[in-house]
Amino acid sequence: MAGGKGAGTADAAPGRKRKRRRKRGRRFFVRDAAGPEAPVAEGAPSIRQPDEAAVHHERAYAARLPHDRPRVRPREREGEALYAALDLGTNNCRLLVATPGRPGRFRVVDAFSRIVRLGEGLSGSGRLSDAAMDRAVEALGVCASKLEGRQLDGLRMIATEACRAADNGQIFIERVRRETGLDLEIIDRQTEARLAVSGCSSLVTRETDGLVLFDIGGGSSEIALIDLSRHRTPRLADHIVSWTSLPVGVVSLAERFGGRHVTPDSFESMIVAVTEMLERFDGRGQLAHLAAGQRFHLLGTSGTVTTLAGVHLGLARYDRRRVDGLWMEREHVDSMIATLLSWDFDQRRANPCIGEERADLVLAGCAILEAIRRHWPSERLRVADRGLREGMLNEMMARDGVWRRGKRRQA
DSSP: OOOSHHHHHHTOOTTSOOOOOOOOOOOOOOOSOSSOOOOOOTTOOOOOOOOHHHHHHHHHHHHHSOTTSOOOOOOOOTTOOOEEEEEEOSSEEEEEEEEEOSTTOEEEEEEEEEEOOTTTTHHHHSSOOHHHHHHHHHHHHHHHHHHTTOOOSEEEEEEOHHHHHOTTHHHHHHHHHHHHOOOOEEOOHHHHHHHHHHHTGGGOOTTOSEEEEEEEOSSOEEEEEEEOSSOOOSOGGGGEEEEEEESOOHHHHHHHHOSSSOOHHHHHHHHHHHHHHHTTOGGGGTTHHHHTSTTEEEEEESHHHHHHHHHHHTOSSOOHHHHTTOEEEHHHHHHHHHHHHHSOHHHHHHSTTTHHHHTTTHHHHHHHHHHHHHHSOOSEEEEESOOHHHHHHHHHHHHHTHHHHHHHHHO
């Protein structure tokens, strides 16, 4: 006869009362973590060793939080390769910390983004203002705190047009190094265009023969013409046949023509100004043999196109998962630009996908977009909520061969 609790229960006498087990909710209490942390050299990034009880406590605490509260930051897995990319632009300060995933992909461990308007007033004075530098340094201090204590396999930190163009750009970089410990690299426009292309590579499908990829920034706009109709390589940047960097972005164009109160006439004046810059781009006809076909499209990576996409979808709150990779037809883009142009400043500010910080910039971005669309008419526009940070991460991980090593491990 088989023994065990199950058998004993089945053979119990009919008259015997079964004991009912009452499950009680158990609580646990975690005392101090097991001893103090090991000392870390000042300024040296490292990974704290996870304490099992503390991790359990963190997860239980996070599970009890309301859904609208920020979750506890997950600890990195031991032995995982970790990379970080920081992009200080004319309008935004952004950080991504990620670990390699499937070939060509990565998993985000931590992220930060804040509008700092570093280039505010730059087009008139030629210098970064004290207030703008203070805002940027404060945001960079947050980035430094997120990087502190992490052992990184790769780190790249860049600054773009505002620092390139400002007379005191290098002085500001030295201030950042002194006050935050971050050593920013001012990149040239060609590098910026290449990183933008690299960051969006996973959104380009096999069915694409040619595309115009553009990144509308705060102080400059990068445009790359990409021909995929011949032999394809894994690196999208290998297929750039022509590129340009326009010395205009949403901040500089809004300051020149006005961003709060935009009329159809002033909007058209913005488009004309950008069109004149595009006409000086000698390589703009490199994709003429592909632009009329069905396998050609535009790919935009910037706050302008993601904002248009969010408004188009009617989002009550911006959702990157729904925006990144979205296809918009020509009539959808036309409709959204017309809608934004019909709204006054307060209506734009009230939209959850625009808000206070972009309400005076979004139409300047739409004017740059419209100039690009007139030069390269396309029935489809793909929206990318990604850019320079993703490009830096892709290049660092590819350089280190992390995805090749992953394939070998799987084999």
